[in-house]
Amino acid sequence: MKYAKLSLCSEYRVGDVDERIYGSFIEHLGRAVYGGIYEPGHPAADENGFRTDVSALIRELNVPVVRYPGGNFVSGYNWEDGIGPVGQRPRRMELAWGTTESNAFGTDEFMRWCKTAGTQPMMAVNLGTRGADAARNLVEYCNHPGGTYWSDLRRKYGAAEPYKVELWCLGNEMDGPWQMGHKNAAEYGALANETAKLMKWTDPSIKTILCGSSSLNMKTFGEWETTALDLAYDNVDFLSMHQYHGNSDDYLENFLAKGVETDAFIKSVIATLDYVQGKRHSKKRIDISFDEWNVWYHSHGAEFEKWSEAPHILEDVYNFADALVVGTMLNAILRRADRVRIACLAQLVNVIAPIMTENGGKAWRQTIFWPFFYASKYGRGSSLLQVAETSKYDTRWYTDVPDVDTAAVLSEDGETLTVFAVNRDLKDEITLETKLLDFPGFTPCKWVALEGCAPDAVNTAEHEAVRPIGKAPGTVEGGVYRETLAPMSWNMLLLKKH
Ligand code: AHR
Secondary structure, three states: OOOEEEEEOOOOEEEEOOHHHHEEEOOOOOOOOEOOOEOOOOOOEOOOOEEHHHHHHHHHHOOOEEEEOOOHHHHHOOHHHHOOOHHHOOOEEEOOOOEEEOOOOOHHHHHHHHHHHOOEEEEEEOOOOOOHHHHHHHHHHHHOOOOOHHHHHHHHOOOOOOOOOOEEEEOOOOOOOOOOOOOOHHHHHHHHHHHHHHHHHHOOOOEEEEOOOOOOOOOOOOHHHHHHHHHHHHHOOEEEEEEEEOOOOOOHHHHHOOHHHHHHHHHHHHHHHHHHHHHOOOOOOOEEEEEEEEEOOOOOOOOOOOOOOOOOOOOOOOEHHHHHHHHHHHHHHHHOOOOEEEEEEOOOEOOOOOEEEOOOOOEEEOOOHHHHHHHHHHOOOEEEOOEEEEOEEOOOOOOOEEOEEEEEEEOOOOOEEEEEEEEOOOOOOEEEEEEEOOOOOEEEEEEEEEOOOOOOOEEOOOOEOOOOEEEOOOOEEOOEEEEEEOOOEEEEEEEEEO
């Protein structure tokens, strides 16, 4: 008999949800920038060439921060190539992805675009082919009011006021041999420390993010974090995590279980952070920036013309099953909202993204748009501790996978309780029993679900096969709220105080 039971109490909280967990990512990669957010000449482009149809969808997602400009791209990027008169900017061989970069879009365009998309910038600096000098100059360019070489150049190029960028990533996936300028943990930790030091001397208000492991499966995982963190501890504020799930072996039960690896990864990184803090007898706590996460596998091995501009690469077309896995990853992040303070869905447009576009044509919502949309809209407030008891299943890779995966959030005003629940079971409905220990006057008022689709159903420009449906919510009886969740479904249950 399959079952799922949840007990919630308004006083028992994991912590406040930092809204920056609903961040995302735009890299100079494929059609994320060119043909994605920026397409001069498109019927919906504004005077800056920004696609307003795309910005409108991003505004729907309510993304508080967007990481830029990479990703692997940043490790070979000369940020100075992307400022000044567009006609004079150099065209470059972009070695991370094997394309040609026109540099028509750069730092100033990104800052302007953030305003149209209703978001804040989160910048990454190049610690692959460059280092502390280029990084501190970029901070000066972006954040210093004026009266110095780089800040006056920004003013000359049209931005009288500083951009006040708060979040800065110290390189990208520097543990990976695929990275330009890959380093070992000791080399990276020393460089990140000196770079962060100079960046903070340039603007003491910034926060810096040290690269953690680029996946849980890296051979250096754990050692990398410990070594790099110990060297850079005093000058960094967050440690990054990256994780992508896939279903290349077409093993659905296993794929749906992959959120358990997200839990395991977060747990291990917290343990490492606390170990280094303890070892150093430090009062300073470092939290997590989960600045790349998603499902990514459909586009693996896709071919494109080398050195072309803005080719169709990493354009995963997401299906219904992917949306459920994204739902479980969001739940895992919410369950550790106390330590995961920033997270970026990678990425935002066209490249492994919730939003797709046609060059010159439409923009539309992929399947994974929906769980992110609802979490971003209703998953703000305090994450609640949950005593969860559910039947479990095993796959060839994982044991004790909860049949129903949940997270619960109480809104800041204490008036709305939201439960996110994914039924992973392929065939069976499962009743979720939520025991409300102290929510007097709370009544179910909204139930939204993604259900009843084939696992491989996808959305296209013409047809939205996977979209949320509204269901009639039940009632609370004897302090217990019961809803029967369809097999393979993502659900959001909302209760309001009356
Ligand atoms: O998001 C796509 C790529 O995945 C990023 O460039 C890199 O950081 C990661 O490996």
